[in-house]
Amino acid sequence: MTELNLILLGPPGAGKGTQGERLTASEPLEYIVTGEILRAAVREASELGLQAKGYMDEGQLVPDELVIGLILERVRAEQATDGFLLDGFPRNIAQGEALDGALSQLGRDLNGVLLIEVPDEEIVRRLSGRRVSSSGRIYHVEFDPPKVAGKDDVDGTDLIQRDDDKPDTIRKRLAVYHEQTAPLIGYYEERGLLHRFDGTAPADEVEAHVRKTISTLRLEDAV
Structure with missing residues (x-):
């Protein structure tokens, strides 16, 4: 297989970002996170970035064709010669x-789509337990609690729950x-x-399963 082109799919909070970062740290794949490439294009003031900025400044969704244009810029880049891992796009069948x-x-062509599955209630549990300090440090009331409940370990200031991490908001995102x-x-x-892939398993186990699948894809193509 001369290149490996993959999509990461799954609900918010399933662990796609964690697996994407782990995988691309050792695999020669260009990691294309759509939210990040939009922000980067705006910062760099590229032609497509300026067009995207116009929509974003007006609070509108960036059109699919513009997002795909930005993705294709990355796909054509030398860093993506051996393939890419796309995270955050497509979001619906029309985009696919x-x-x-x-x-x-x-x-x-696409070689595979990696679906990380996690039940809704586990997603709510994961995301709604997050707490953030004024300095941006992130805790979790169950998985990574602060030393003193509700207080930042470093400066002792109150931790907050962001609106995006409130159960009702999470359930709306899951419904979408x-x-x-x-x-x-x-x-x-x-x-x-x-x-x-079972996203409720420990991250190391999910990673091992993903890597095994990728190895199989490479072997199948070589036969």
């Missing part, structure tokens, strides 16, 4: 179809995921691209 068409024009993004599971499964 548009991405397929754009990649096809470049003569490239199930309505808009989850249909991609069937879309990619029908094409034989989907690989499922």
Whole structure:
């Protein structure tokens, strides 16, 4: 396999970012996180970045074709010669179809979609337990609690729960995921691209399973 082109899929809080960072630390894959490339393009004031900034400044969603344009810039880059890992896009079937068409024009294909599955209530438990200090330090009331409940370990200031981490907000985000993004599971499964991972397992176990799957993909292509 001369290149390995992958998508990370799963609900918010499933651990996609953790697995993406671990995987690309040792695999020659360009890690393309859509939120980050949008912010980077705006900072760099590229042509596409300036267009995206116009939508963002008005509080509008950046059009799919513009996001795909930014993704393709990264796909064409020398760093992505051996492949890429895409996180945060596509978010619905229409975006998936548009991405397929754009990649096809470049003569490239997806090799696999890595789905990290975690039940909704576990997601709520993970995200709603987060607490943040005024300096940005992050704790978790269950998994990584501060030494004194509700207080920052360093300066003793009160910890807060961000609005995004409140249970009602998390459940709304999950509802959007199930309505808009989850249909991609069937879309990619029908094409034989989907690989499922139990996101409730420890991160090391999920990583080992992901790496085994990638090794299998490489071997299958070599046969």
